[in-house]
Amino acid sequence: MAATARARTKRPGAIDVAASALVRLVPRRVAPLVEQARLDLRTVVDGLRGEGPAVYSTPSAPITSPSSLREIDPLEAVLPRRLAERYATVRRDVAMVAGELRGHRAPAPRPRRAAAARSRYDAWEAASIAAPTPHAFEVARVIRETDDART
Secondary structure, eight states, X not given: OOTTTSOOOXXXXXXXXXXXXXXXXXXXXXXXXXXXXXXHHHHHHHHHHTOOOOSSOOSSSOOOXXXXXXXXXXXXXXXXXXXXXXXXXXHHHHHHHHHHHTTOOOOOOOOOOXXXXXXXXXXHHHHHHHSOOOOOOOOOOOOXXXXXXXX
């Protein structure tokens, strides 16, 4: 894949990486405390830097919540970006193979329609929804159900 086509995601900070490594070492019941300490520490550090949390969202800068500590891989965060991308690929491939060995099948890819066919179909679908075709029919009889309802 070309380097320009890769999505550049923001790498986690040192606080996030340290907390993620700590969560993997402590018992599960302590993990929520580490998570809260991480969020509190990030708030304090961001405040000292003058980087307060965003109070509104725009299309170019949406408000995002911090990643879960289980989503942050400490090894991937400390590796150089090119090695981190390769490491993430290997992890994903190993997880897929392990899933296959356990009997979990990946969904089959669906074939895509060609762009020209897609645009023709979308235009036809939009036209058929926007302007329904009138149909002529003959009423056989009218049944008076109530004073206000007839079928």
